[in-house]
Amino acid sequence: MLTVIGEGLVDVVQRSSGTQAHVGGSPLNVAVGLARLDHPVQFVGRYGRDAYGESLAAHLKSSSVLLPVAPDGLPTSVATAQIGDDGAASYTFDLAWELPGLAERLPFLLQGTTLLHTGSIATMLAPGAAAVLAAVEHAHPSTTVSFDPNCRPSIIADVDYARGQAEKFVALADIVKASDEDLEWLYPGVDPLDSARRWLALGGAEGPAMVVVTRGAEGPWGVNAAGEAHFPAPAVTVADTVGAGDSFMAALLSGVVDRGLDGAQNRKALRELSAGSMRELLAHAAAAAAATVSRAGANPPTREELKLAEAGAPLPASTARERQP
Structure with a gap:
């Protein structure tokens, strides 16, 4: 079993052609991505007893993601994404992040988990961030840990605080993924690849096994004990960039699991x-x-669609499990 802990929310996507609402949130997207790649996965996050919360739970169920937590009395979180003419997204948020009672349930929730992923708002925003860090500390002795800071400066504006939080999770993680924009914001004036090399050394012998940097059209780059690697970004016509990093993270973790390297x-x-x-x-x-x-x-993508993408074949516009609130 794989476990993802983090925020789930509803993305209200605004384009020049109109507005649509979709279930999202970086960790939730990773959970869905892993499930579509045929991995058993559970999502631990909060959602409200409202229409958006019902949509979130239904979306996870439609992608075969287990949801072992019940809704609470707070509104389901909302992210408003403004899509520019170039397909890039900018975000504003209305959210609550807390996980009351998580510590008491951790032994049950994480039983049998071989890989725990977290990141983004969940690891930065109080009070829930402390519970997520406790979960990672609890899981680390028996579980592969992955982390993606997926920084949101519009929510966590204090870069010194965000840097400190990110480094706590990096030191406990086996697999770290960050965008070049994340690293440029966390470490102004420093080459993102140099920041990634530094992250590889955090935690000493218990620190990351690999740190990967996504760089948009330049393609992803990674560093581990054996050296460095780069892969050019595939040529593609961009509809928008929403969820691209999360799909990358899910497939990266899927590749690790497929190689039997989790746990x-x-x-x-x-x-x-x-x-x-x-x-x-x-x-x-x-x-x-x-x-x-x-x-x-x-x-x-599903596993079948990913095989098509790797072969350079076109994909359908949507999957059978596409979600609508």
Whole structure:
């Protein structure tokens, strides 16, 4: 079982052609991406007893993601995404992030988990961020941990605080993914690749096995103990960039799981992964991101669609499990 802890919300997407609402949130998108790649996965996050919350739960169910938490009395969080003419998205948020009672339920929720993913708002915004860090600390001795800061400066404007939070999670993670924009914001004036190399050393012997940087059209780059690797971004006509990084993260983790490298007992093997194998993982993840940007919304590919994308074949505009609030 794979577990994702983090925020779920509803993306209200505004374009020049009109407004649509879709279930989203970076960690939730990763959970859906993993499920569409045929991995058993559960999502631990909050949602409200309202119409948006019902849509969120239905969306997860439609993609076969388990939801072991009940709705609470707060409104379901909303992110408003403004899509520019170039397909890029900018966000504003109305959200609540807390996970009361999570600590008491951790042994049950994480039983059998071989990989725990978290990131984004969930790891930064109080009071829930403290509960997420406690969950990662609890899971680390037995579980592969992955982290994506997916920084949101419009929510967490204090870069010093955000940097400190990110580094706490990086030091506990085995697999870290960040965008070049994340790293440029966290470490102004520093080459993002140099920041990634520094992150690889955080936590010492217990720190990351690999750090990956997504760079848009330049393609992803990664660093591990064996060296560095790069894969060029696939050529694709961009519908929008919503969820591209999350699809990349899901496919990267899927590749790790497919190689039998999840679980703390495989931590040594993950650390010894060759640079060539890391490049294969980057290629796999880049194809998933390309599939997502080729169609509207955070719509990650199924395993069958990812095979098509890797072969350079066109994808359908949507999957059978596409979600609508």
